[in-house]
Amino acid sequence: MESLLAITNLLYAYGERVDAGDFAGIGDLLADARVSDESGRLDIRGADAVRRLYEATTRRYPDTGTPKTKHVITNPIVEIDEVEGRAACRSHYTVFQQTDVLPLQPIIAGRYQHTFERRDGAWRITGHRFFVDLIGDVSQHLLVPLGNRDGADRGTS
Secondary structure, X not given: OHHHXXXXXXXXXXXXXXXXXXXXXXXXXXXXXXXXXXXXXXXXXXXXXXXXXXXXXXXXXXXXOEOOEEEEEEEEEEEEEOOOOEEEEEEEEEEEEOOOOOOOEEEEEEEEEEEEEEEXXXXXXXXXXXXXXXXXXXXXXXXXXXXXXXXXXXXXO
């Protein structure tokens, strides 16, 4: 149970840091991870590269320093190998947003696939792959176009 809690807390910490506009914190959280999209063409590694990705793709509002979003991460299905110190998790996300020009609404929904390793007694994210399933009005959230449905030119979620 201890590993399950630690792993799901990492999932929820990711959403919390995005919503706080803490892109350096996301970089730290994903420092050991391969960050990729559903196409696999996005391949980002390292804390600084992850931070730069979020800075380049996700709008932060000057009055709050945040993207004015709420990531809701649900349905985590976690598979843990305690002996090997490895785990995998599939989950869903829905992102809500409200700005001065956008009423409260869901703007994007999809799935995450995460991998984890236990190092020095602590679980770390080693893979963060996201899939976009439903797209609403992301004009107030992303600084880049989502691109076509084959996964090209995706922002982060």
